[in-house]
Amino acid sequence: HNRLNRAFLGLGSNIGDRKYTLGRAVHLIHQVTEIEVLQSSSLYETDPVGYTEQDVFLNIAIEIETSLPPEELLTHMQRIETLLGRTRMIRWGPRTLDIDILLYGHEYIHHGDLQVPHPRMMERAFVLVPLAEIAPEAPIAYKTGEEVRYTSVEDALEKLE
Numbered sequence: 001h002n003r004l005n006r007a008f009l010g011l012g013s014n015i016g017d018r019k020y021t022l023g024r025a026v027h028l029i030h031q032v033t034e035i036e037v038l039q040s041s042s043l044y045e046t047d048p049v050g051y052t053e054q055d056v057f058l059n060i061a062i063e064i065e066t067s068l069p070p071e072e073l074l075t076h077m078q079r080i081e082t083l084l085g086r087t088r089m090i091r092w093g094p095r096t097l098d099i100d101i102l103l104y105g106h107e108y109i110h111h112g113d114l115q116v117p118h119p120r121m122m123e124r125a126f127v128l129v130p131l132a133e134i135a136p137e138a139p140i141a142y143k144t145g146e147e148v149r150y151t152s153v154e155d156a157l158e159k160l161e
């Protein structure tokens with residue numbers, strides 16, 4: 001059996017009953033045998049970033065403990081997005097549910113469709129604010145050349161504001 005890893009997920013919704021969708025998503029994540037949900041942030045109403053011609057989002061961050069490797073965690077999250085009606089119309093467009101893997105332990109992963117820490121999270125208040133509510137000291141790995149270094153959620157948020 002695999003060791004347990006601490007990971008953080010960012011969830012967002014801006015179509016339909018956003019609060020209900022986020023609640024259902026957290027419940028479905030909790031139901032995955034190899035995942036335990038440890039913490040969930042408050043709900044944040046946030047202006048859309050990126051593709052701005054869309055409704056405001058509701059965002060949360062959750063802390064999980066899991067024996068799943070990142071690739072399998074991603075597969076489960078994509079299954080739950082589909083289950084809750086995500087239809088990928090416009091890449092940056094409105095969505096019923098978006099689940100991003102923000103952090104996975106201290107790991108730095110950049111291959112294929114898996115990039116952890118999430119590559120845009122350092123510029124996103126809608127990610128850092130909910131995350132700072134539940135884990136201000138969580139390490140964020142980043143690469144300088146060949147070296148992996150770490151900052152913290154609270155430091156990243158301070159640099160953003």
Ligand SMILES: Nc1nc2nc(S)n(CCO)c2c(=O)[nH]1
Pocket residue numbers: 011012013046047048049050051057059092093098100126
């Ligand atoms: N405020 C806000 N803007 C966003 N733009 C995109 S894309 N997304 C989807 C998550 O990458 C969001 C989001 O969740 N919240």
